[in-house]
Structures are given as structure tokens and as C-alpha cells.
Amino acid sequence: MNNFTFHNPTKIIFGRDTHHQVGTELNSFGIKKVLLLYGTGSIKKSGLYDQTIRALDEAGVDFVEFDGVVSNPVISHAREAVRVAKEHKVDGVLSVGGGSVLDEAKAVAAGAVVEHDVWDFYTGTQIEASLPVFSIMTLAASGSEMNGNSVITNETTQHKFSFNSIHSNPKVSILNPELTFSVDPSYTAYGSVDAISHVIEGYFTQSSGAAIQDRLAENIIISVIESTNIIINDPKDYDARAQMMWAATMALNGLPKNGLEDIGFPNHMIEHALSALFNIAHGAGLAIVIPAWMQWYADKKPDRFSRFAKEIFGVETAEDGIKALKNWFSKIGAPVTLSEVGIYDKDILAISANAAVMAEMWGLGDEYSEKEIKEVLYLAL
Amino acid sequence: MNNFTFHNPTKIIFGRDTHHQVGTELNSFGIKKVLLLYGTGSIKKSGLYDQTIRALDEAGVDFVEFDGVVSNPVISHAREAVRVAKEHKVDGVLSVGGGSVLDEAKAVAAGAVVEHDVWDFYTGTQIEASLPVFSIMTLAASGSEMNGNSVITNETTQHKFSFNSIHSNPKVSILNPELTFSVDPSYTAYGSVDAISHVIEGYFTQSSGAAIQDRLAENIIISVIESTNIIINDPKDYDARAQMMWAATMALNGLPKNGLEDIGFPNHMIEHALSALFNIAHGAGLAIVIPAWMQWYADKKPDRFSRFAKEIFGVETAEDGIKALKNWFSKIGAPVTLSEVGIYDKDILAISANAAVMAEMWGLGDEYSEKEIKEVLYLAL
Numbered sequence A, B: 001m002n003n004f005t006f007h008n009p010t011k012i013i014f015g016r017d018t019h020h021q022v023g024t025e026l027n028s029f030g031i032k033k034v035l036l037l038y039g040t041g042s043i044k045k046s047g048l049y050d051q052t053i054r055a056l057d058e059a060g061v062d063f064v065e066f067d068g069v070v071s072n073p074v075i076s077h078a079r080e081a082v083r084v085a086k087e088h089k090v091d092g093v094l095s096v097g098g099g100s101v102l103d104e105a106k107a108v109a110a111g112a113v114v115e116h117d118v119w120d121f122y123t124g125t126q127i128e129a130s131l132p133v134f135s136i137m138t139l140a141a142s143g144s145e146m147n148g149n150s151v152i153t154n155e156t157t158q159h160k161f162s163f164n165s166i167h168s169n170p171k172v173s174i175l176n177p178e179l180t181f182s183v184d185p186s187y188t189a190y191g192s193v194d195a196i197s198h199v200i201e202g203y204f205t206q207s208s209g210a211a212i213q214d215r216l217a218e219n220i221i222i223s224v225i226e227s228t229n230i231i232i233n234d235p236k237d238y239d240a241r242a243q244m245m246w247a248a249t250m251a252l253n254g255l256p257k258n259g260l261e262d263i264g265f266p267n268h269m270i271e272h273a274l275s276a277l278f279n280i281a282h283g284a285g286l287a288i289v290i291p292a293w294m295q296w297y298a299d300k301k302p303d304r305f306s307r308f309a310k311e312i313f314g315v316e317t318a319e320d321g322i323k324a325l326k327n328w329f330s331k332i333g334a335p336v337t338l339s340e341v342g343i344y345d346k347d348i349l350a351i352s353a354n355a356a357v358m359a360e361m362w363g364l365g366d367e368y369s370e371k372e373i374k375e376v377l378y379l380a381l
Helices: A018-028 A042-046 A049-056 A076-086 A099-111 A118-122 A185-205 A211-231 A238-251 A266-278 A283-300 A302-313 A318-331 A345-361 A372-377 B018-028 B040-046 B046-058 B075-087 B099-111 B118-122 B185-205 B211-231 B240-250 B266-278 B282-300 B302-313 B318-332 B345-361 B370-379
Strands: A004-006 A011-014 A033-039 A062-068 A090-097 A133-137 A149-154 A159-164 A172-173 B004-006 B013-016 B033-037 B062-066 B092-099 B135-138 B149-154 B159-164 B174-176
Touching: A011 A238, A018 A049, A018 A090, A018 A133, A018 A172, A033 A049, A033 A099, A042 A049, A042 A090, A042 B092, A049 A090, A062 A076, A062 A372, A062 B099, A076 A118, A076 A149, A076 B149, A076 B345, A090 A099, A090 B266, A099 A149, A118 A159, A149 A185, A149 A266, A149 A283, A149 B013, A159 A266, A159 A345, A159 B004, A172 A238, A172 A318, A172 B135, A185 A211, A185 A238, A185 A266, A185 A283, A185 B135, A211 A238, A211 A302, A211 B211, A211 B240, A238 B211, A238 B318, A266 A345, A266 A372, A283 A302, A283 A318, A283 B211, A302 A318, A345 A372, B013 B018, B013 B062, B013 B240, B018 B046, B018 B092, B018 B135, B033 B075, B033 B240, B033 B345, B040 B046, B046 B062, B046 B092, B062 B075, B075 B149, B075 B174, B075 B240, B075 B266, B092 B099, B099 B118, B099 B135, B099 B149, B099 B318, B118 B149, B159 B266, B174 B240, B185 B211, B185 B240, B185 B266, B185 B282, B211 B240, B211 B302, B266 B345, B266 B370, B282 B302, B282 B318, B282 B370, B302 B318
Parallel strands: A011 A172, A033 A062, A033 A090, A090 A133, A133 A172, B013 B174, B033 B062, B033 B092, B092 B135, B135 B174
Antiparallel strands: A004 B013, A011 B004, A149 A159, B149 B159
């Protein structure tokens, strides 16, 4: 078991009707005026927008709205939101939506307290302070609700980069599984793939770890599969949506990677290049990259892959385990090949060049040059 | 899955040599002078005392010592420590030891900022502020390193009562598994029983929960058993000590109980009475109470007990699962009957009367009167 530091101060409020508490939570942090950040209107259709406004009003919290956050959020929009946050002197940022809205909220909160471009945080500048961030989640996927990560795409440079800072951990995240009842089947599937991806990166790439951590990772994967299988038949099954939401949060709250040595995020690295260039949903991109990467990587860690096959799918060989996962991704409605999303041979060069830039930034340069990334991508065709 | 709130801001620093960081951690919280609280001298023998003093000196943190904390810490000693903390105007409390020292440290830190008796916090007065608490752990058992719980015995009233407050969560807990190498076989066993007890209370008493939470609890129990089996043969096996230490922390950091409905801590209730009156080690008392309570309770939750038998010991019936746990407690060196620790028939009346007071305080009065507590205790003879 490797040395580690674990520190996750985010308060999680989980369950039915909990989103009505947002106003009192903001009060408890002394927030007078928030930037209310959201996407492209689904919260208006669902009634969540009205309920949020009412909760803010009742708690006497003033707000400024900023909408239009897109899936795979972009830096130009975040810059505009920073400008609005500064202009109105808000003292907090409230994200109402999925991981994309929350990722942008973290950018805005950090950007609002500095004079330089918010993109600098994605290229190496450390975050030393931030407005407090709060969230009401409408999607079980990214785990952004309980970590300090943010991923944003720079449309000009076509880079999808990330930062991580404890200053960006939400102070409070409200997780009401009922708010995910209306998530369509595709995004439900992408969310499941995303949550699984967050634990299998460390699960497979570790050079050493601990059995307790293996079982924790396996529990999360099994919980996601178990819940998703129920949700695809009954999208309003509360317990399945709840387990899915909690599993997605646990997947990237820092716990699963404790004690693991030498872990990397190669699937995310390649997927970020994919979605930076082609704007496909992150979970869809992962469903394509992961089985190909597993096939490419399995020989390097045979024990890990046998264990995965046995513990998750009850099959014997690494190969059968990979097949089982790929089939399951496909069954729940996620694409598992590049061609399914209209990406072909001719595009691989651009993707691998883009990903290779990240390999250097993420300390994976020794293992992944353009050559290796291409090998993975060819297996994904 | 029941609604829940999870908020655990304690920072965990885990691994080899990590205790040397204590000074810099205190610096990062702006601490100038701490009360250094410890037990009855084992940290002097092991060299940890000298290493701690050196780390404080190097970081320029002043300190006042207060030693003599006993296993099953007592309120008279905590009161004296509060007096010393106030007299020397310390701005933090550093616990170096096991759960007993840390429980008393939390009492001292809360007591140092009020004028009333610190015992009031154990009988209903809410904690609204506390000096910051820090810990270097030398035992894997109580989970006190990552929660706001404190248990103390009042020698005058012979009550062993507890409080819980987020203000009492350690700011930083340093967990170096090497510091547990010298824990003797008995206390190693008691620690293992204690850690297991923290998850099985909720595991068995819940009226509803979630599969992800069941698997989390089972993972912790299996991890403790797996590690302890190695440690009893090789007390200096780092990975086993590490997994044990992390499992004990996870057992009572709030995660396992998330989403569980209607849980109680009946075994702790009865054990607290036992150790308040007879001053036996908490883990020893639990090893006696748990198998008896399980036997008494199994019919009320047959599904939970079958699941436990199958998942933990691979046996079929509830009865065999209970036997397997009792045998395992015995095998690792914990007592499993009252007579083994010199408690007999004639003592049961006093224990059940004492526990019944707690049943009322802990909201278990409907289920546990003296009659039911006696039934459990008779099964433990």
C-alpha cells in the first residue's frame, strides 16, 4: 500500500427533496449573492429552475443568472461567465446541472478572484483561492460533485485540459436521485461508462495497491452495472438511480485511488483528444476507447485483467472480461467503435497528435507517444 | 436508500514516515502552541515521543505536555487536561496514541473553549466550537481519527457516555502503519474486533439500505479478517498493518452507514456498560457481546444474517455465520464469554441497569429494556 493523503471536505446532501435545502445551505456559508449557472434549458422544463429560484428567494439569497453551458464546456463561455461574476460581485457560484455545468462553475469561481485568463489554470497555473462553489446535480456520471477537478475545452487550440484543486471542491453538493429520472437512455449509459472509467484507470494501471482498494473499485463497478441494468428498463426506479448516483460520486471522490502506486489516466487522455476534436459526449468516447485500450494493455498487467474478468463478470480469461465489458457498453446503448460515431482511419493522426500533448502534461509521456496512442485507436476502429 | 448527509473534512496523511510531518501540518493551520496529550509511556519506549518533539521543535511549535491518559479514558483526567490547556492558552490539541488518547483530546479541545464542565457534552450539551484537534495514531481500532466521536467514562457515576460533533473531527490525522508494529497480540485482536463492530451494527440493524453499502461493509470486515490473519503470524507485515489501519478508519468515518435506515448501536450500548463497570478493554467487551447479541437478534433479520454468513465466511446458515465469527474472535485471542474476563451471573443485573440508561439516550429504549439486555448477557456467560 503506497503512502497517500486523503482530504475531501465537500458536504454531500443526498436523497429525495433535498434540493429545496439549497437556500439554507448558502445561508450557512454567509452567501448573499450567487452566480446561478446552468445549461441549455432542461432545468426549466423539469421545474428544477423554478424550485431553485424559490429556494433562493425564501433564503434571501440574491442571484445573477448565466445559462448556456454546453456538454464539453468551452473556455469562451467560461470567460464570459467570469466577466459576469466579477461585474455583479457575486460571492459564490451555484451550479445546477450535470458535470459540465459544475466543471465550468469551478472555472468561474477560480477565475473570478484573479486578474489573469482563467485558461491559465488549465495549463499549469495553481489555484490559490476560489469563490465557494455549490451544486445541485442532475446527472450521475462525472463525480465532479465531490472533487476539485474541472475539464474544459479551448475551442481555439482544440485542447481539452483539466485542473485539480482542493479550493475547487464544492462546499456543498446536493444529490437528489429523482432529478436524474428524466435523463435520457443515451446519457444514462454515458454516465455509467464515465463512472466505471474513473475506477478502472487506477485499477488496471497500478503497480501495487491493496485488496481493500481492489474490492472498493469492484464494488463501484458492480454497483454501476447492477443499477444501470435496472434503470434501462425502469428509468424511475428510485433505488437504482440512487445507487447509481452514489456509485458515480464514490468513483471519483479520491477514495478508490488511495494507496495505489503509479496510476495513470490513459483512457481519459485519449478520450479528451477525441471529444476536443469531434465534440462527442465524454462517456461515449470512453466507451469506445476503454475496450480498445484494455485489449492493447492487457498483456502488461495479466493479473489485474484476470481478476477483473473473474470479479466483475465471473469469466475466466482477460480476453473474455474485456469482451464482456464491451458487450455491456453496447447493450446499454453506448457506441464501442469509432466508426459508430463517424470517426475513421483518416482522423487518427489528428487525435493521436492531440492526445500526445496531454501525455506529456499528465506524466504519461514515457509510456504513450503518438505511436502507442495510434495503436489503441486502430483497435477502436 | 435512505436520505443522508455525509461531511467528513478530516485530512488523512497515511503511510511510512508520515508522522515526521506533524510540525508542518500544525504550521499550516497557524498553530503556535499545542497541548501534547499521550498515554502511559509506550510512545517514549518506541521513540515516537522523541520524534514528535523533534518535529514540533523544527516547525517552531511550542507545546505543553499532559500524559497519563488511560485505556477507557476517564472524565477526571480530561477535566485536569482542560485546566492545563486553559492555563497555558494552547491553540490546539495534539493526540499521540490510540483511540483513547484521541477521544480524550476531543474532550479537552471542546472543554477548553467553554466555562462549563466538559462532562456536559456527554449528557446532551451541544458542542459549538473546539480548539483544532490533530492526531498521530498508534493503534488501528477505534476510527476516532476520522470522525467527531468521543467516548469517556465518568468514574463517579460509572457511566461511559459519548458525544459526536463535526467540530471535533481531527483537522489532520497521521496514520503510519509502522507505528502499530509493536501493538501486542491482545490489543491487535481487540482493534480488529472494534473495527468489525463498527460496520456490523448498521449492517444488521438496518431496516433498508443499498447493495453498494452492503458490499462496502463486507469489504471492511473481510479486509480486517484478512489482515489480522497475517498480523498474528507476522506483526511487522507492513501491507497487512496498512490494510488493517485503513479498514479501521473506513469503518467509522461515516461512509458505511450512508443510506441505511433505522440503524442502532446495541452492541456498543451493552459493551459501554460492561467496560464502565469492569474496566475491560472495549474490543474485548465487544468480542463477548457481539456473538451473544447476534444469536439473540438473528431471527429479527434473517436475510441480513444469511447474507453475512455467505459473504463473510462462505457458510450457509445464520447460525454457522455467527459461530464462525465467534470462533474467529477466539482464534485471534479475544475473549468470547463473560466468564473468561471474570464476570458472572451475579453481575448481570448491574450491567443491564447501566446499559438501559444508555438505551434511552441512544433512542433504543423501545427495543431494549433491562429485560432484553439481560437476555443478551445471559447468552454471553
